[in-house]
Amino acid sequence: MIRNSTTQAVAEIKELLGDRLSTAPAVREQHGKDQTWAPGAPPDAVAFVRSTEEVQRIVSICARHEAPVIAYGTGTSLEGHFTAPFGGISVDLSAMNQVLEVNAEDLDARVQAGVTRKALNVHLRDKGLFFPIDPGADASIGGMAATRASGTNAVRYGTMRENVLNLTAVLANGEVVKTANRAKKSSAGYDLTRLLVGSEGTLGIITEVGVKLYGIPESIAAGVCPFPSIDAACQAVIQTIQLGIPVARIELVDEEHVKAFNAYSKIDLKVAPTLFLEFHGTEAGTAEQSQLFGAIAEEMGGGPFTWETKEEDRQRLWQARHDAFWATKSLMPGKESFATDVCVPISRLAECVNETQADLKASGLYGPIVGHVGDGNFHVVLYCDRADADEVKRIKGLYERLIRRAIAMEGTCTGEHGVGRGKMAFLELEHGTQGVALMRQIKQALDPKNILNPGKIVAL
Amino acid sequence: MIRNSTTQAVAEIKELLGDRLSTAPAVREQHGKDQTWAPGAPPDAVAFVRSTEEVQRIVSICARHEAPVIAYGTGTSLEGHFTAPFGGISVDLSAMNQVLEVNAEDLDARVQAGVTRKALNVHLRDKGLFFPIDPGADASIGGMAATRASGTNAVRYGTMRENVLNLTAVLANGEVVKTANRAKKSSAGYDLTRLLVGSEGTLGIITEVGVKLYGIPESIAAGVCPFPSIDAACQAVIQTIQLGIPVARIELVDEEHVKAFNAYSKIDLKVAPTLFLEFHGTEAGTAEQSQLFGAIAEEMGGGPFTWETKEEDRQRLWQARHDAFWATKSLMPGKESFATDVCVPISRLAECVNETQADLKASGLYGPIVGHVGDGNFHVVLYCDRADADEVKRIKGLYERLIRRAIAMEGTCTGEHGVGRGKMAFLELEHGTQGVALMRQIKQALDPKNILNPGKIVAL
The missing domain is CATH 3.30.465.10 (Uridine Diphospho-n-acetylenolpyruvylglucosamine Reductase; domain 3)
Structure with a gap:
């Protein structure tokens, strides 16, 4: 793909936005590189827009010149979504904050x-x-x-x-x-x-x-519950969902995470696969939900399940979960981290997590796991020293096996992070030739010049 | 649109399906006319399929001959969805029932x-x-x-x-x-x-x-509650939803319906705008939900709210609601009925229903209203003597005003019935030129020969 006329597009947008179009290298770099290991690719310019009309005029200019145009929000996406492999204009929407x-x-x-x-x-x-x-x-x-x-x-x-x-x-x-x-x-x-x-x-x-x-619910209850195994925790999740307990959050953290929490957050959780939970409802409702879950957990050999309803107590509990990333990162000084996600039917979740843990062990890799397990969705946070070619290779192998494992279990290569550039290679495995062809037909019909975030999802 | 080669397609499909391809007039009629006032249009043939592979082969034949192919399930849709204005093959999927x-x-x-x-x-x-x-x-x-x-x-x-x-x-x-x-x-x-x-x-x-x-919920509670006005009933609905009461059903029936129920179902409901409700949950949960709703209803001047949890008592309550159509139809012997639906934000629901009732009165029409009001969705069942040209004209006027009213209130021309042929004329009003153009681009890209149910939603 050759974009001869991006320069002309930049000039025209400069006329439109003045100072709000930046070609400063630092700004371009920041808008072309995310937290993933995908190589960054800076856009040719960054447009700080203030209205739909401005976006419209920019896209019209880019359409005329067939220049790429890439939306940018807060830069927190995780699969190279906003990198600019073909250059073009990054449209920064952060000032559209009303x-x-x-x-x-x-x-x-x-x-x-x-x-x-x-x-x-x-x-x-x-x-x-x-x-x-x-x-x-x-x-x-x-x-x-x-x-x-x-x-x-x-x-x-x-x-x-x-x-x-x-x-x-x-x-x-x-x-x-x-x-x-x-x-x-x-x-x-x-x-x-x-x-x-x-x-x-x-x-x-x-x-x-x-x-x-x-x-905002009248009452919120939050709790933590250790389990003897990933299987037991997942069985408790399945029963909770099947019983129709309207759990608001049900998060699995593995033993690696609990160790990291204990070190980082100065708390004292039992080192075991652990569920963090939250219930929303009336006071009577959250109490009933908590009791019902506690009974399920006990049946699965888990517990003790302790729960809190005061805001400060709940905050303290969840703080450890929220700090998960920093807690594990502090154990891996100097390494880069790459979070990936897959999602499987919950009946296959324990199997998928267990196999992945075994794979991590066999590969000699540190990859703590945290999951939104009510949906069958989990993350592996991979820590990597890029200078270590062998480690990079082992991580890439594990990453690919993880995705193939999830798809083989009737799951998806990404439950919530998205495709970006990172998961493009796996779309056909998941959706089949015909599914990807259909996506491509849609892209072709709606963006025949391929100017909107080119090179992502289904590259034309 | 000229379909010269449908005859050839029928012949090839006959070879494939034998007796399971019918060109009998009665079968074609039945597959070309629904309960709406849209004129029926029979397909050229009806294919009774048994597998995805058969559908695939039929569509391939139709694609080759550019013959229309129209999916048919139970024939219960309400906007002319499966009529065949350009002829073609109706694919009856009812035998795919595994x-x-x-x-x-x-x-x-x-x-x-x-x-x-x-x-x-x-x-x-x-x-x-x-x-x-x-x-x-x-x-x-x-x-x-x-x-x-x-x-x-x-x-x-x-x-x-x-x-x-x-x-x-x-x-x-x-x-x-x-x-x-x-x-x-x-x-x-x-x-x-x-x-x-x-x-x-x-x-x-x-x-x-x-x-x-x-x-299946452990406990189901069902109840009925009369209100002094449509406004009061709708305010009760809004508060119920805002409080997060996880109501499973919350149905509004107007006074016309209550009168019809009392006559048809031999029950004795107060003639007033009435909500029929159902709550799902644990025993304690449904009791709490019912009590919370009762308190809201009372605050709005409604009530008494009576609720039942035994299956036979719930069935009896809901039977009247389920018989709504037959109850009103029995009051209008010899007339045809046409149900339409719109959906608006619930804050506008009372206004929309009230204006519609006033419009019905001013138009001299009988059109009982029933609504899935938790979603802002309601139906008007219009009764019509087709031989009465003036009544037909008044109904068509009311129908169009109803749809324009709903769209003007930031709602939709159909909450659940669909577009079919019946609502095509209003899509541009609702979605704008660009929205409909986008739908048309998608249709064009995915079905360039326009063989799939042509003449519906966005006719090419």
């Missing part, structure tokens, strides 16, 4: 794409509402929609797939589309919202997002 | 497209599981996926959009695609599942469906 409307009676809000999830929740707090999707990082809502993000609360509240009500996006032809109205459900034609959710900026640049909101 | 697998631990199942929702629930009963989506009719799961159906349980369990895990479909080029694996969530590329859900057979013919299942 909450445009909150409809408390309808439990929905409309925000500009650059609003982060934490900023939205601060905005909502005095209305007694919250936006539950929590991928860990303080990502932008636009970026979360674009990558179909989820996280700890998804087992109860769903992912961005379920929680985006509508989107405003600029298409490759420079036209603006609003994908749906505010009705909670609709059967009026193709699901344009879901087509754009998870499309990673390759079908349109999301500039506004309508999201669902929820009332 | 439940292929049930994964109890993962709470999912895979069924052939012709399995009906009731048949699936009979199959699941002894496993303690159920499939909650209930559009009223005993529709096929394939048809429900194709129309993005929902119904009374959607407020808690979601619609087909949320409950289809994956689909197997035959595309316009005769290739078979499986849209996803069994993982509960995935970020692996474009959401092919959601692209096909609601596409009404215009992008592919669904032959197998993976669906989510749920544990």
